[in-house]
Amino acid sequence: MESHATESLLRWIVLVPLLAAAVGGLLNRRLPKQVAGLLACGAVGVSFALSVTVFLRLTRMPAAERFVSDTMGTWIGFGNLQIDLGFTMDPLSGVMALVVTGVGFLIHIYSLGYMAHDEGFGRFFAYMNLFIFAMMTLVLGENMLMLFVGWEGVGLCSYLLIAFWFNDEANAAAGKKAFIVNRIGDFGFLLGIFLIGTTLLPHLAEGEGLFSFRTLQHHAGIMAPVATAICLLLFLGATGKSAQIPLYIWLPDAMAGPTPVSALIHAATMVTAGVYMVARMNFLFVLSPTAMGVVAAVGVVTAIFAATIALTQNDIKKVLAYSTVSQLGYMMLACGVGAFGIAIFHVMTHAFFKALLFLGSGSVIHAMSNEKDMRVMGGLKKKLPITFWTFLIGTLALAGIFPFAGFFSKDEILWKTFSSELGGVLPWALGFLAAGLTAFYMMRLVVLTFFGENRASAEVKSHIHESPATMTMPLVILAVLSLVGGWIGWPHFMGGGAWFEQWLAPVFSSGHGAAAHGAAVHGAAAGEAVHDTMMEWILAGASLAWGLIGLGVGYFVYMKKISIATSLRNLGGGVPYKILLNKYYVDEAYEGTFIRPGYLLSKNVLWKIVDAGLIDGLLVNGSALVVAITGSVLRLFQNGMVRFYAWSFTIGVTVFVLYLSFSG
Amino acid sequence: MNELIVPNLSSQWGALLPYLIVAVGGLLVMVVDSFVRTLKKDHLSYLTMFILICVVIVQIVGRRTDGDLLGGMMITGDFTRFFNYLFAGIGVMTTIFATGLYDREGRYRPEFYPLLLFSILGMMILVAANDLLTIFLGLETMSLATYILVGGVRGNIRSSEAGFKYLILGGFSSAFLLMGMALIYGFAGGTGFADIAHAMKTQNPDVLIVGLGSALMLVGFGFKVAMVPFHMWTPDVYDGAPTYVTGFMATAIKAAAFAILVRFVILMQPQLAFAWYPVLVALTILTMSFGNLVALAQSNIKRMLAWSSVAHAGYLLLGVVTLISPSVGGSDMMMRSQEIGESAGAAILFYLVGYALMNLAAFGIINVMNHKSGEDAVDINRYAGLSRRQPLAAATLGIALLSLAGIPPFVGFMAKFYLFSAVVRAGLIPLAVIGVINSLISVYYYLRVLVVMYMKEPEDTSYHGTELVSVVTSGVLALLVIWLGVMPDAFHRAALVIFRQIHF
Amino acid sequence: MEITLTHYLLLAMTVFLTGMVGFVVRRNAIVMLMCVELMLSSVNIVFAAYSRFHANADGHVFVLMNFAVAAAEAAIGLAILVEIFRRRRTVNVDDLKALME
Amino acid sequence: MSLITDHILTWVTFLPLLGSVLLWTIVRRDSHARIFALVVALADFVLSLHLWFHFDSSRGDDQFVEKVAWLFNGQISYHMGMDGISLVLVMLTTFLGPLVILSTWKAITDRVPEFMAFLLFLQAAMLGTFFARDMLLFYVFWEVMLIPMYFIIGMWGGQRRIYAAVKFFIFTMVGSVFMLVGILYLYFQAGSMNLFDFLEVALGHEAQLWLFAAFFLAFAIKVPVFPLHTWLPDAHVEAPTAGSVVLAAVLLKMGIYGMLRFAMPLFPDGVAFFAPAISILAVIGIIYGALVAMVQPDVKKLVAYSSVSHLGFVVLGLFSLTPLGVAGGIFTMIAHGLSTGALFLLVGVIYERRHTRQISEFGGLAHEMPVFATFFMITTLASVGLPGMAGFIGEFMILFGTFGSETLAHAKLMTILATTGVVLGAIYMLWMYQRVFFGKLANEKNKGLPDLSLREIAVLLPIVIFMFWLGVRPGLILDKVEASVATVLAPLNGGPILTDDPGHHALRAEPEPGQDHPVFIVRDTENQ
Known part of the structure; x- marks a missing residue:
């Protein structure tokens, strides 16, 4: 059996990083740095190699049967609830696996240089490996619960890595915030799982894994009546992980972690988990136009919302973080309009160029002695040539300039938005606007960082140097990928084959089949049968031009006429600028409405008044006190006087006698 | 039944022997005391114990000639033997405790021993009474001896005061008891139980005479068992009496009084159960609650145990109430009701024994505790850290108190279990609930002593006791408390058999 | 007027109540002891009357025993009272307050 | 050997008691007492392994039954038995026993033999409670348990x-x-104290309500269910580490166990009547416990309130009346036993070093005590129910079971509210962790604190291993309890109930017409 061999490889894709993490974590400082680094990179490398192997095997299979699985036995088995401990790979998870392990591998290599002087070197790589393990569990998990294990696992690693430099209270707080905000999302996700499970459980055949994706897909029709609820709940989870409104707030703070972490987790891989999950559950989402609408709306609003914030940020990583939020919005938008394949395509290209940008920024920060504020940078073009050029490529890719990777995916998203019946002109216009803003703020970032004069102190200036090869090499590779990575999705209208979309088609087409089966809605993506090639050309051209304009304006404003920026800043009395700089005061709003009142309520009302006062004070100690006081009062009868005792005796007798005479 | 039957004494010697032994033994001790003049009087204690042990031996090996004695004045059987064993046992323990104290203080009360024996004799007679006159004689013999035991510590005003209070109120209550007896005699035309039972069956009981008579008698017994509101002597007397006497009173007198109370209510039950029942229920509830509530407020361990004995009297009265509850007395469910009655009766017997064991263990320890001034060790706070100074004494007292609180695996729990199960069985669930609430309240004050002993550090003023014999004796009692708490069945079955005998 | 059992009983009750009231209102310990004696005597009246009424000796026997017991009780009471008087120089029972809560 | 295996339950229960007695009487040296107690506890664990390996998971009835007449001509008997539910709780108890003793090695220096004796005594009482199948026997063990715990705390x-x-x-x-x-x-x-005879008694509706209330109150206090919980924080904060561990890990489970074993199967009407109210209390407990835990300044108190929250989940699962929810409850009991036990051990470690538990006294401990921080982190994560660890499985099953419950009123709403507890759990635990371990090492007194010793690691490691093991292989527990859960729930669903006859399932006799027969009434949900 050919597929059998592949099956058992699957588990090792996941387990090898785990083993490496365990070894690295347990031995920690006893391991020399070289060995620790080698172990960690090697593990991810092996994982990548295995992923490639399995992926190649998939490519050799007939398109409809591209599916391999590896079951390690029952995980939770109770009654008719059957949940397996297993992994599967189909075209979708195959792509994700390659991206995660591939980019992950590069970032590991990069980290060797970046973290070389950190005392927590071993710990760092253990966490990173653990992250790869969790992410691969998420991607390859056979069922929703396995996905959830990975889902929480990556959240944990994110927490650990954000708080990696826990010496600073702010880092630790950011890590905690990330975990907790994600947990709020998980709240929805869990409920979604429950709803799926309860709906499906009575209809299950013997031995069918309840949450297995295959089962879900097979029985999607049963869930049609509650599809909207399920999808919205699941999407709540996705907004947490993929940093969408309203749960995006953790991602900018997460930049407190080491930069490779930002690149790997908070740009390339983990944050796309929400998109992946939505794509994975496409067969359910297509059953509910409402849910799709919500996804699209949240996506596009997030895209434009985050882009506006990115305009004003001064921290180089914050800009990239908001850019990530914005790009994730695009991905969600794509999902929402039914273009799941394109969403994943953008996940991939975004992974390349955003990882590149983050690593590039890391290189800059490294060179600037851990300075992150762009206002004191500038003029690094000469001093960090490799970083500069690769960064520029990343910027162009992000701005959607042909023929860089970003162009293909972003353009497709906008086109699908425009043409899909779930989309329309308004979402397209918003997305289009955000694309221009993206180009603008990225150019601002490049200009402030690399052009002009260096504004840093002399002390810092003297230390500026290009990063070592372990750091630049991944930059170069990612730059190449940012350039050519998009070509596999070369669209039809430009004479390509949209090979990427086709590769994923089996995963998503079955969803449409289920949709037809469930007779819920007309499959969204399937709807666009007619290609309006002309329109596509026009839109593509427009967005390219728009991107170029954005870049140009950005260059012009920050390079030539800085006064424009200043006057923009003072527009409307500086209020809009202030709002944007403070990120629309969303954090403060949450703090004011939920966190602070919640804390005060718990402390002053629940604990002090209800618990200590009411229950313990009044009911418990109060009743004890009443009893004790009664005792003390009754005690007073015992006054030592014989005659009083005799009185009591006599009264007793009298009552006794009277009772008898009256009752008789 | 008025014809004079010359009692055939020769056939009754066997049954009378225990009584004679105690009576003659008491006199013997007095004589020995007068003639053998030594400074150290501990031979008296050995003699007393020997006499009491003789009672036990005679009862074990002697012929069982059960039935009426002395022309129906007394009746003997397993029932009386059971109590005689109990009294003898309590007597031995009390002798040990008392002697221990004398040894330590170097001050003897030679009159203690004969008085103890006479008091026990009174109890034995009381339990065996089959005639109002015998009741009276037994009760007074017991009481008179006890008055002196309580009040006879020379130079101790607290003892005198306690003795006087006990005596004056005891006399007062005796008057009511006697008046009750007189009225019942008037109704029945005889003082024998048989006469009364016969009259109850044949004549229409006049409520005023019989009801008043039995009510007054109940008051008299109520005084002895410390039923509220006739209980008020209890704390003062328990407090003022020497500790070993307090232990004796709390166990032996309570047992004797309950024995006769049980027999009395059974005798009067068929016609009067309904008339008495509500009052008795009310007084039972009052007794339990009053005892426990006031015990909460005590800082004097003897007073606390006194109030606790009031509360325990309440629990025992619960058994008595069950015994005469309408569902038992004279109802049509005879088969079932007899079972319930028996279970209540057996529970009372078991309770009395269990109560005696745990209370003696407690008083045994309290008795040996002392401090420089030679006063009784009554201040609970000065038991601080006893577990460090004397782990055995602390453990014994601790077990006794936990048992009194009704915590398993001690006998106190099993006693309560038997009792409450009889109560529930009779359908008196509200009473059972009140009972358990009460035992809940009681936990608090018993625990307080444990807190002091085990969880506070000893101080200079803390009590200390050195009498090894007493402590070990109490320890043995504590072991019995555990043993009967774990393996109560054999004993309970015996109690059941014994109780059937008096259920005439 | 024929003297019936009822009259004896009423007499006895009167005496008994006198003793009882005296007991609870007087403070002198000796008087209280005497009141108890009074109550016991009233019981004797009842016993004697009933004994006569029933024409058997049970009641008389009781009366005899009662005398003995009452005497013993009074003796013990006085003995203890003497002890108390020696220490306190009073026989007022209201002064007996060494034992109280 | 058969002398032991024939009466294995007695041996398992009373071996610690024997050890306790010997500690009172013979073994009086501190160092000897420690080792002796450890040996006894280990021996007990080994004995209990026999139960684990010889237990027949396919049966839901009692196994290893021992029955000897005790009182009232055998109406009340020494009746010990063990089904799957008892088994897992017993294993938890015996597993933690030696670890708890080991954890006191340095912490308890005063009156060591007494302490060890009380610990072993407590263990015996707890085991007896899990084994007892006679109500009076159960009650005796239940009450006896108070004594050693009382002294341990006091x-x-x-x-x-x-x-x-x-x-x-x-x-x-x-x-x-x-x-x-x-x-x-x-x-x-019933005419007997035998649990199985109790099950066959036909009780009237009203009687069932009263009896259920009486039983439930007893168990709810022990659990504790809101608002009966206020003893728990006090007891936990004041108890020595070992006491807290046993209290949290096993003692609280008694309440749940009692509900499951007695209150629920005996009084189906009572359950039906009270379940909505109880589930509301459970949900309040979950949220309330979490919120109050969040604001605690004392680590131990925080963990104590977290227990209130966690056990709220368990109660909710129980009263979902679904096998899934109940099994999830049982699983959570074990998981909570491990994680909270470990948390208390960890708090004990730091208390031994610093003699304070105030969160504000700490900060930045991860610098000084990295191994400790790691263990604490793992335990924290286990406590917040991270998937892949034991806590998650239980919570998932409870919530899933409750969500799908058809008998519980407003099951969906209850589940939604309860699930917020998952979020809140993460908040208070991680916040506490952050304040204790992260940040700068500001407090001078925390400088140079020694990291975990080998002994402490030896105590914690087995627990941590099981946290993971059970998270990945929950079947270890679930397989053992599945049949037993079905048996216990059967009376609630009008199914077959188990008789005294070992290994023999008997159908409940058909009710006679007109006889008041306890039938589980399915409460109408809102749209019916």
Whole structure:
């Protein structure tokens, strides 16, 4: 059996990083740095190699049967609830696996240089490996619960890595915030799982894994009546992980972690988990136009919302973080309009160029002695040539300039938005606007960082140097990928084959089949049968031009006429600028409405008044006190006087006698 | 039944022997005391114990000639033997405790021993009474001896005061008891139980005479068992009496009084159960609650145990109430009701024994505790850290108190279990609930002593006791408390058999 | 007027109540002891009357025993009272307050 | 050997008691006492392994049954038995036993033999409670348990130990005395104290309600269910580490166990009537416990309130009346036993070093004690129910079971509210962790604190291993309890109930016409 061999490889894709993490974590400082680094990179490398192997095997299979699985036995088995401990790979998870392990591998290599002087070197790589393990569990998990294990696992690693430099209270707080905000999302996700499970459980055949994706897909029709609820709940989870409104707030703070972490987790891989999950559950989402609408709306609003914030940020990583939020919005938008394949395509290209940008920024920060504020940078073009050029490529890719990777995916998203019946002109216009803003703020970032004069102190200036090869090499590779990575999705209208979309088609087409089966809605993506090639050309051209304009304006404003920026800043009395700089005061709003009142309520009302006062004070100690006081009062009868005792005796007798005479 | 039957004494010697032994033994001790003049009087204690042990031996090996004695004045059987064993046992323990104290203080009360024996004799007679006159004689013999035991510590005003209070109120209550007896005699035309039972069956009981008579008698017994509101002597007397006497009173007198109370209510039950029942229920509830509530407020361990004995009297009265509850007395469910009655009766017997064991263990320890001034060790706070100074004494007292609180695996729990199960069985669930609430309240004050002993550090003023014999004796009692708490069945079955005998 | 059992009983009750009231209102310990004696005597009246009424000796026997017991009780009471008087120089029972809560 | 295996339950239960007695009487040296107690506890664990390996998971009835007449001509008997539910709780108890003793090695220096004796005594009582199949026997073990715990808190506890100990004792007594009356009532209905005879008694509707209330009160206090929980924080804070561990890990489970074993199968009408109210209390407990835990300044108190929250989940699962929810509850009991036990051990470690538990006293401990921080982190994550660890499985099953419950009113809403507890759990635990371990090492007193010793690691490691093991292989527990859960729930669904006859399932006799027969009434949900 050919597929059998592949099956058992699957588990090792996941387990090898785990083993490496365990070894690295347990031995920690006893391991020399070289060995620790080698172990960690090697593990991810092996994982990548295995992923490639399995992926190649998939490519050799007939398109409809591209599916391999590896079951390690029952995980939770109770009654008719059957949940397996297993992994599967189909075209979708195959792509994700390659991206995660591939980019992950590069970032590991990069980290060797970046973290070389950190005392927590071993710990760092253990966490990173653990992250790869969790992410691969998420991607390859056979069922929703396995996905959830990975889902929480990556959240944990994110927490650990954000708080990696826990010496600073702010880092630790950011890590905690990330975990907790994600947990709020998980709240929805869990409920979604429950709803799926309860709906499906009575209809299950013997031995069918309840949450297995295959089962879900097979029985999607049963869930049609509650599809909207399920999808919205699941999407709540996705907004947490993929940093969408309203749960995006953790991602900018997460930049407190080491930069490779930002690149790997908070740009390339983990944050796309929400998109992946939505794509994975496409067969359910297509059953509910409402849910799709919500996804699209949240996506596009997030895209434009985050882009506006990115305009004003001064921290180089914050800009990239908001850019990530914005790009994730695009991905969600794509999902929402039914273009799941394109969403994943953008996940991939975004992974390349955003990882590149983050690593590039890391290189800059490294060179600037851990300075992150762009206002004191500038003029690094000469001093960090490799970083500069690769960064520029990343910027162009992000701005959607042909023929860089970003162009293909972003353009497709906008086109699908425009043409899909779930989309329309308004979402397209918003997305289009955000694309221009993206180009603008990225150019601002490049200009402030690399052009002009260096504004840093002399002390810092003297230390500026290009990063070592372990750091630049991944930059170069990612730059190449940012350039050519998009070509596999070369669209039809430009004479390509949209090979990427086709590769994923089996995963998503079955969803449409289920949709037809469930007779819920007309499959969204399937709807666009007619290609309006002309329109596509026009839109593509427009967005390219728009991107170029954005870049140009950005260059012009920050390079030539800085006064424009200043006057923009003072527009409307500086209020809009202030709002944007403070990120629309969303954090403060949450703090004011939920966190602070919640804390005060718990402390002053629940604990002090209800618990200590009411229950313990009044009911418990109060009743004890009443009893004790009664005792003390009754005690007073015992006054030592014989005659009083005799009185009591006599009264007793009298009552006794009277009772008898009256009752008789 | 008025014809004079010359009692055939020769056939009754066997049954009378225990009584004679105690009576003659008491006199013997007095004589020995007068003639053998030594400074150290501990031979008296050995003699007393020997006499009491003789009672036990005679009862074990002697012929069982059960039935009426002395022309129906007394009746003997397993029932009386059971109590005689109990009294003898309590007597031995009390002798040990008392002697221990004398040894330590170097001050003897030679009159203690004969008085103890006479008091026990009174109890034995009381339990065996089959005639109002015998009741009276037994009760007074017991009481008179006890008055002196309580009040006879020379130079101790607290003892005198306690003795006087006990005596004056005891006399007062005796008057009511006697008046009750007189009225019942008037109704029945005889003082024998048989006469009364016969009259109850044949004549229409006049409520005023019989009801008043039995009510007054109940008051008299109520005084002895410390039923509220006739209980008020209890704390003062328990407090003022020497500790070993307090232990004796709390166990032996309570047992004797309950024995006769049980027999009395059974005798009067068929016609009067309904008339008495509500009052008795009310007084039972009052007794339990009053005892426990006031015990909460005590800082004097003897007073606390006194109030606790009031509360325990309440629990025992619960058994008595069950015994005469309408569902038992004279109802049509005879088969079932007899079972319930028996279970209540057996529970009372078991309770009395269990109560005696745990209370003696407690008083045994309290008795040996002392401090420089030679006063009784009554201040609970000065038991601080006893577990460090004397782990055995602390453990014994601790077990006794936990048992009194009704915590398993001690006998106190099993006693309560038997009792409450009889109560529930009779359908008196509200009473059972009140009972358990009460035992809940009681936990608090018993625990307080444990807190002091085990969880506070000893101080200079803390009590200390050195009498090894007493402590070990109490320890043995504590072991019995555990043993009967774990393996109560054999004993309970015996109690059941014994109780059937008096259920005439 | 024929003297019936009822009259004896009423007499006895009167005496008994006198003793009882005296007991609870007087403070002198000796008087209280005497009141108890009074109550016991009233019981004797009842016993004697009933004994006569029933024409058997049970009641008389009781009366005899009662005398003995009452005497013993009074003796013990006085003995203890003497002890108390020696220490306190009073026989007022209201002064007996060494034992109280 | 058969001498032991024939009476294995007796041996498992009373071996610690024997050890306890010997500690009171013979083994009086501190160092000897420690080793002796450890050996006894280990031996007990080894004995209990026999149960684990010889247990037949396919059967839901009692196994290893021992029955000897005790009182009332055998109406009340020494009746021990063990089904899957008892088994897993017993294993938890015996597993933690030696670890707890080992954890006290340095912490307890005063009156060591007594302490060890009380610990072993406590273990015996707890095991007996899990084995007892006679109500009186159960009650005896249940009450006896109070004594050693009372002394452990009161003698070796903190500042307010006496208040806490007495409160613990009285609080528990409050519930159990009413249960005693209920037991007695049932006894006379059934004619025996045998649990299986109780199950066959046909009780009237109203009687069931009263009896259920009496039983539930007793168990709810022990769990504790909101608002009966206020003894728990006090007891936990004041108890010595070992006491807290046993209290949290096993003692609280008694309440759940009692509900599951007695209150629920015996009184189906009572369950039906009270389940909505109880589930509301459970949900309040979950949220309330979490919120109050969040604001605690004392680590131990925080963990104590977290127990309130966690056990709210368990109660909710139980009263979902679904096998899934109940099994999830059982699983959570074990998981909570491990994680909270470990948390208390960890708090004990830091308390031994610093003699304070105030969160504000710490900060940045991860610098000084990385191994400790790691263990604490793992335990924290286990406590917040991270998937892949034990806590998650239980919570998932409970919530899933409750969500799908058809009998519980407003099951969906309850689940949604309860699930917020998952979020809140992460908040208070991680916040605490952050404040204790992260940030700069500001407090001078925390400088140079020694990291975990080998002994401490030896105590914690087995627990941590099981946290992961059970997270990945929950079947270890679930397989054992599945059949038993079905058996226990059967009376609630009108299914076959188990008789005294070992290994023999008997259908409940058909009710006679007109006879008031306890039938589980399915409460109409809102749209019916």
